[in-house]
Amino acid sequence: MLVVEDNPAVAEVATAYLQQLGYMVKQVGSAPEALELLGNDPKIDLVFSDILMPGGINGLELGHAIRTQYPAMPVLLSTGYSGSASDAVRQGFVVLQKPFDIAALEQALRETRRWKVEQPAQRVVG
Numbered sequence: 001m002l003v004v005e006d007n008p009a010v011a012e013v014a015t016a017y018l019q020q021l022g023y024m025v026k027q028v029g030s031a032p033e034a035l036e037l038l039g040n041d042p043k044i045d046l047v048f049s050d051i052l053m054p055g056g057i058n059g060l061e062l063g064h065a066i067r068t069q070y071p072a073m074p075v076l077l078s079t080g081y082s083g084s085a086s087d088a089v090r091q092g093f094v095v096l097q098k099p100f101d102i103a104a105l106e107q108a109l110r111e112t113r114r115w116k117v118e119q120p121a122q123r124v125v126g
Helices: 008-020 031-040 059-069 082-090 102-118
Strands: 002-004 026-028 047-050 075-079 094-097
Touching: 002 008, 002 031, 008 047, 008 102, 026 031, 031 047, 031 059, 047 059, 059 075, 059 082, 075 082, 075 102, 082 094, 094 102
Parallel strands: 002 026, 002 047, 047 075, 075 094
Antiparallel strands: none
């Protein structure tokens, strides 16, 4: 799993939760870094990204790029802002509201993986 988060403290919490849930986690701080790593690491099976990030590509744009380049890759987005969440949900992404706990993260991951089977999820979690 790949965590894409520009805030190191949030990235550490997300990574710790994911590791507690049994995931092997890689972490990057921007969408361009995520796209580069996805191109070089076939073991990544899900991307968990913040929506609002600096660096020219936000999490929603990253999600669309991943869907284009890696159509089988599930993408879970996260934000603390309801406007960003609404936009992403309208575009078919599962969105986890910040702050979140490990139970909400686990539920959002289940819904994200289910989205790849059912499409579209259209859900906000948390």
